[in-house]
Amino acid sequence: MRLGMIALFACLSALPVPQGLGGLWAQGVTLVEGWVCDSLTGDPLEGATVVAEASGVGAASDSAGFFRLGIVPGDSLLRVRALGYEERCLPLPAPFPSFLAIRLSPATYGLEGVEVRPRRYRYTHRDNPAVALARRVIAHKQENNPRARGDFRLPLYERLSLSTGDPPLTLSVREARGEYAFGAKAEGDTFRVHTARHRGLDRGLDADRTLSRNLEELFPFVDIYRNELSLVLSRFSGPLAVFMSNIHYKYFLSDTLTLDGEPCAGLAFVPFAGEAYAFSGRMYITLDGRWSVKKISLEVPRRLGLNWVDGLRIDQEFERDESGAMVLLREDLYALFSPFPNTPQLRVHRLRRFRELPLEETEEASEAYYDRLLRRRSVRHGLRVVEALVSDYLPTRSSFGESRLDFGPLSSVFSANSAEGFRMRWGGMTTAVLHPRLLFSGYLAYGWGDARLKYEASAIWNFAPRRYHEKEYPMHYLSFTQRFEADYPGRGNAFSSADHLLQSFSASQTPLLMQYVLRSELKYEREWGHNLSWVLRLRRERSRPGPGLSYRQGLLGGSTLEVDQLTVSELGLQLRYAPGEKPYDSRRGRRTPLNLSRDVPVFTFTYRLGLPLGGGTYRYHYTGAAMDARFHLGALGYLDVLFRADAYWNPLPFPLLHIPETNPGFFLRPGAFVLMQPLEYVADRAVSLFLTHNFRGLLLHRIPWIRRLSLREVVVFNTSLARLSDFNNPLLHPEGLFHFPAISSAPSLAPYMELGFGLDNLFRIFRLDYYFRLTPSVAPRFPTSGVRLSFRFSF
Numbered sequence: 001m002r003l004g005m006i007a008l009f010a011c012l013s014a015l016p017v018p019q020g021l022g023g024l025w026a027q028g029v030t031l032v033e034g035w036v037c038d039s040l041t042g043d044p045l046e047g048a049t050v051v052a053e054a055s056g057v058g059a060a061s062d063s064a065g066f067f068r069l070g071i072v073p074g075d076s077l078l079r080v081r082a083l084g085y086e087e088r089c090l091p092l093p094a095p096f097p098s099f100l101a102i103r104l105s106p107a108t109y110g111l112e113g114v115e116v117r118p119r120r121y122r123y124t125h126r127d128n129p130a131v132a133l134a135r136r137v138i139a140h141k142q143e144n145n146p147r148a149r150g151d152f153r154l155p156l157y158e159r160l161s162l163s164t165g166d167p168p169l170t171l172s173v174r175e176a177r178g179e180y181a182f183g184a185k186a187e188g189d190t191f192r193v194h195t196a197r198h199r200g201l202d203r204g205l206d207a208d209r210t211l212s213r214n215l216e217e218l219f220p221f222v223d224i225y226r227n228e229l230s231l232v233l234s235r236f237s238g239p240l241a242v243f244m245s246n247i248h249y250k251y252f253l254s255d256t257l258t259l260d261g262e263p264c265a266g267l268a269f270v271p272f273a274g275e276a277y278a279f280s281g282r283m284y285i286t287l288d289g290r291w292s293v294k295k296i297s298l299e300v301p302r303r304l305g306l307n308w309v310d311g312l313r314i315d316q317e318f319e320r321d322e323s324g325a326m327v328l329l330r331e332d333l334y335a336l337f338s339p340f341p342n343t344p345q346l347r348v349h350r351l352r353r354f355r356e357l358p359l360e361e362t363e364e365a366s367e368a369y370y371d372r373l374l375r376r377r378s379v380r381h382g383l384r385v386v387e388a389l390v391s392d393y394l395p396t397r398s399s400f401g402e403s404r405l406d407f408g409p410l411s412s413v414f415s416a417n418s419a420e421g422f423r424m425r426w427g428g429m430t431t432a433v434l435h436p437r438l439l440f441s442g443y444l445a446y447g448w449g450d451a452r453l454k455y456e457a458s459a460i461w462n463f464a465p466r467r468y469h470e471k472e473y474p475m476h477y478l479s480f481t482q483r484f485e486a487d488y489p490g491r492g493n494a495f496s497s498a499d500h501l502l503q504s505f506s507a508s509q510t511p512l513l514m515q516y517v518l519r520s521e522l523k524y525e526r527e528w529g530h531n532l533s534w535v536l537r538l539r540r541e542r543s544r545p546g547p548g549l550s551y552r553q554g555l556l557g558g559s560t561l562e563v564d565q566l567t568v569s570e571l572g573l574q575l576r577y578a579p580g581e582k583p584y585d586s587r588r589g590r591r592t593p594l595n596l597s598r599d600v601p602v603f604t605f606t607y608r609l610g611l612p613l614g615g616g617t618y619r620y621h622y623t624g625a626a627m628d629a630r631f632h633l634g635a636l637g638y639l640d641v642l643f644r645a646d647a648y649w650n651p652l653p654f655p656l657l658h659i660p661e662t663n664p665g666f667f668l669r670p671g672a673f674v675l676m677q678p679l680e681y682v683a684d685r686a687v688s689l690f691l692t693h694n695f696r697g698l699l700l701h702r703i704p705w706i707r708r709l710s711l712r713e714v715v716v717f718n719t720s721l722a723r724l725s726d727f728n729n730p731l732l733h734p735e736g737l738f739h740f741p742a743i744s745s746a747p748s749l750a751p752y753m754e755l756g757f758g759l760d761n762l763f764r765i766f767r768l769d770y771y772f773r774l775t776p777s778v779a780p781r782f783p784t785s786g787v788r789l790s791f792r793f794s795f
Helices: 002-013 129-139 210-218 364-374 377-391
Strands: 024-026 029-038 049-052 058-060 066-071 077-081 088-091 099-104 152-164 169-182 190-200 228-231 234-237 249-259 262-271 280-286 293-299 309-320 326-337 346-353 405-407 414-417 421-430 438-447 452-462 476-487 515-528 532-545 552-554 560-562 566-577 602-611 621-632 638-648 685-694 712-723 752-762 766-773 785-791
Touching: 049 066, 058 066, 077 099, 088 099, 129 249, 129 262, 129 280, 152 190, 152 326, 249 280, 262 293, 364 377, 712 766
Parallel strands: 029 099
Antiparallel strands: 024 029, 029 066, 049 058, 049 077, 077 088, 152 169, 152 346, 169 190, 228 234, 249 262, 262 280, 280 293, 293 309, 309 326, 326 346, 405 421, 414 421, 421 438, 438 452, 452 476, 476 515, 515 532, 532 566, 552 560, 566 602, 602 621, 621 638, 638 685, 685 712, 712 752, 752 766, 766 785
């Protein structure tokens, strides 16, 4: 997915700039379009007037700086004016150009006989009137914050545009009109959309709204009264934070002016350190004794070194309502992104007006240009490549949304491992275009090492019609799956990610032990409101040992019996609760790297019951629980925590017991032990903890020269405390139990521990870790240290 996001940036940034969108609107009238911006910053100017001097026809630029003007023969000069900028006269050549890029210079005013000499001083909070004013605003936060007074509901018009090039080409425009609610009953900020429209080049990429969801995650609602503000997947200390403002910010008094008839004092703020996750900007405070914020501008310092971000600014304006509370009137967000230095930038402008406004009229000329551009073979094929990288599937029709069959996942077509050798997999899935409720998926795989054919076939009946695929929110379906696959105990779920291309690069010299599993499964899944879902499954599994693995059952008298196969039947229930999680409709699921929303905690509970049905020979009970959460620690970065607990309550052969998940590959997988070998330990009770602390450059960003690399420190600690009950230990009770493989043993009383130190943000997309095994190795051939690599998309 990280490669897909990079390719998306590069593809959108490299699109050609239109050479002409003009045409004749009426006989003798020529349409001229243009863009007005600040000559220093490149920011668009809203409200700039463009007037043809001869005819007197004029137009004003919109919030994105664009204007459209119809001129007639005889017009040879344009006058462009904007408040605070020098007037510019622009001659019109013949024939008239169809697009103009106009840059205005800020007006400057000189003072004669005034000499200003700066002197060095030491900033202090003590007896500082600016700090005193900031403390008054913070002390009155609860009175001025509308969220503290109750529920508010306001009409909202939102427009988000993506553009690139100079003059800019608008790649896409998203518009929405609805109701914005916040307060205790609203359960946080919510935007209930009544009408929406999306036009542009990325309509095919956003058919399942995954791109729109990620844009919402990158640019959420900004509440300046909160202690922490979320932007581009990062947490910033707010200028009105209760405790941290004096630590992160310097305050300065600036000008005093009148806004909407209210006298206001200007208060500028900058971070104490450029490496801190804090804003620079200015706010205007009312001087009526309420100390309300009338206007504020927040800007991310460039020295912070956010990945992909060249600039980010937010402007907000407030007005007082009938109750006396200051409510948000307008918000403008400007962001500049580039995949690499000195590459074309992607401009993002989000406009919000808390007023009842209609959607803007569709620009037919722009729509016609999009259609012409999409008819180009290079653009069409480029977008299909980006779509395939992002979705991991290749549609069989060139037009998105018309394909009845998609091939994939593409990341598993080629792979290799020590047991199967070189492996190829051909698979696909039908879409809702073929049938809105009944969907099919499956694959065929072949390994040249074991010369065995593997397969999977699934039929899914959805109780609600799908737009494109079965994993769209909310999921409510019944499925039946028949699968024959190679399973590697201790390597995780072999039916999902073990044949991923990146898992082919092994860092372990220990050969994988394999078993072949034939599984039949009937599954019912339902997603309820409030982020609760549950899965009920009934399955039958028959396992046969593969190369290097054997099922040797102990008998009375110390003899053993070679068992040809192991059959179990079970009924399972899994509950999942993720408070605050947003719907995400990717075909890879909610926890895929495609989903940029990673802050919500996820709790799961699992129960499985072994049944003596369909040839099943074991009756057992299994319970498991897990928690996956991220904790933001302010200036100390963030901590990712994954906790698991597993318990088997009955005597079982070792293939059915708990085998810790390991990571023998060179590329990291979350939730797996790095230096533990597959099948090294077998247990029936286990508690595992995975801690990853990313300091986000807390130390490295303060070291000269190294700071330019934007590296970030990472510390990892993984541990597991496992036990094997006496009734599951074949050394104590060999009758009826399977003997452990030679590589396996019961866990000791001491917990397993490993420690890792990493450098994140290498070339913006890699993380390199070096791990140490703190627990003594049970075999001298097992490595006690190693290097691992992973792809990381972060800001």
